[in-house]
Every structure is written in C-alpha cells, then in structure tokens.
Amino acid sequence: MRFLNQFRAAPNLLTLMRLFIIPFLIIEILDGHYRTSFALFLLAGLSDALDGLLARALKQRTTLGQYLDPIADKLLLSTLFVVLTHVGLMPRYVTVLVFSRDLGILLIATLLFATGTLRDFRPSLIGKLNTLVQIVALLAVFCEKIFVSAHLTALRIGLVRTIAVLAPLSAAQYAWLVFQRMSQQAPAT
Known part of the structure; x- marks a missing residue:
C-alpha cells in the first residue's frame, strides 16, 4: 500500500x-x-x-x-x-518516572532504528503491565473526581505507587532485552 x-x-x-x-x-x-x-x-x-x-x-x-x-x-x-x-x-515523581521511561525508550528505539542496528521493539511483559496500570490509574483519577469515594482514593494511591515501581523496572527490562537482541545479532552480522 x-x-x-x-x-x-x-x-x-x-x-x-x-x-x-x-x-x-x-x-x-x-x-x-x-x-x-x-x-x-x-x-x-x-x-x-x-x-x-x-x-x-x-x-x-x-x-x-x-x-x-x-x-x-x-x-x-x-x-x-x-x-x-x-x-x-498526579504526583510529580510519578510523572517524571513515566515520562523519562517513555522518552528514553523512544530515543533508544529511534537511534537503533535509524542506524539499522535493531528493528525489533516488541514491548516486554513488564512494559505491558506498566501500561495497563497507567491506564487504570488514569481511570481511577477521573473516577475519583466524578464519584468521590475513599475506595477510589485508596485504589489511585496504590496504583500510583505501583507505577513508581513498574516504570523504572520496565525501563531496565527494556534496556536488557535490547542489549540481548543486539548481542544475538552481533555474531550473525
């Protein structure tokens, strides 16, 4: 096409x-x-x-x-x-972690793609889980503003803390997977 x-x-x-x-x-x-x-x-x-x-x-x-x-x-x-x-x-520290992770992945993927070094950028399992938790956390923020509830507040706080752990963890896993994929390609080229 x-x-x-x-x-x-x-x-x-x-x-x-x-x-x-x-x-x-x-x-x-x-x-x-x-x-x-x-x-x-x-x-x-x-x-x-x-x-x-x-x-x-x-x-x-x-x-x-x-x-x-x-x-x-x-x-x-x-x-x-x-x-x-x-x-x-949303707490600043969580946004900084999320934004830094995404920007880092975008820059690495762009660099590797542009240089032809690597073209396999499948998301990792932790990365997918991180994205899911981010989406649910955002839903919780909106719901908390619409339907005021202590349960929603507790859920949002728990999800935000989970993101603070998953974002850097998924970034580290992504870096590790990229390193492994590059290492596997090195002998072939």
Whole structure:
C-alpha cells in the first residue's frame, strides 16, 4: 500500500482520531470538566482497541500504523500524566518516572532504528503491565473526581505507587532485552 493511501486505512484513521482527541482532552482537564475528559479518555481507549481489531479484520496492517499507533498511545498517556500533574492530581515523581521511561525508550528505539542496528521493539511483559496500570490509574483519577469515594482514593494511591515501581523496572527490562537482541545479532552480522 502506498504511503499516502495508508492514511485512508480505517485503523489509521482511528489512530489519527486518537491523536486529534488529545488537545481537547487537555483543555477539558485544565477547565476542570472531568466528566467530559473521562468520556474523551474512554473514546480514545475505544479507538485504540478498535484500530487493532480493524487492522486484523480488514487486513489493513500498514507500516504507518505500526509506528503511529504506539506513538499515539505514548503521547496520550505521557501528556495525561503531565497535565494531571499540572492540575495537582498526579504526583510529580510519578510523572517524571513515566515520562523519562517513555522518552528514553523512544530515543533508544529511534537511534537503533535509524542506524539499522535493531528493528525489533516488541514491548516486554513488564512494559505491558506498566501500561495497563497507567491506564487504570488514569481511570481511577477521573473516577475519583466524578464519584468521590475513599475506595477510589485508596485504589489511585496504590496504583500510583505501583507505577513508581513498574516504570523504572520496565525501563531496565527494556534496556536488557535490547542489549540481548543486539548481542544475538552481533555474531550473525
């Protein structure tokens, strides 16, 4: 599929929609409209689930989608952590850990891809768990603002602490896996 035609593929249109949602989600959070921001976050999550299903069902897996989807995911999550920290709903240290991890992985992947050193950037099990906990923590933050509850507060605090452990742990595992993959390729080249 030609590059410009890849933009017309249904899964990529959903991913582009997710990117388009981000500024509106930020505005709603900054304006304190948590019900709307919660709805937009759910819409972004639904588009993420649907783009993968559509790519498989319609056989529209594209090179653009392989890069655009994880970029959209990371941009959405990292941006939410930064904005929620700005409005006082997420501790700074957690946002720094999340953002540093994602930026580090992005820089390493870009460098290795650009140099042709490595092109295998599958997420690790701990990385997937970290992303899941981040998503649930963000949902908990929104729910806590909408449905005030001590249980939601306790859940959010526990999830935030879990992220503080998983983010650096998953970054270390990612670095280890990249090192191993590079070491396996070295004898072959």
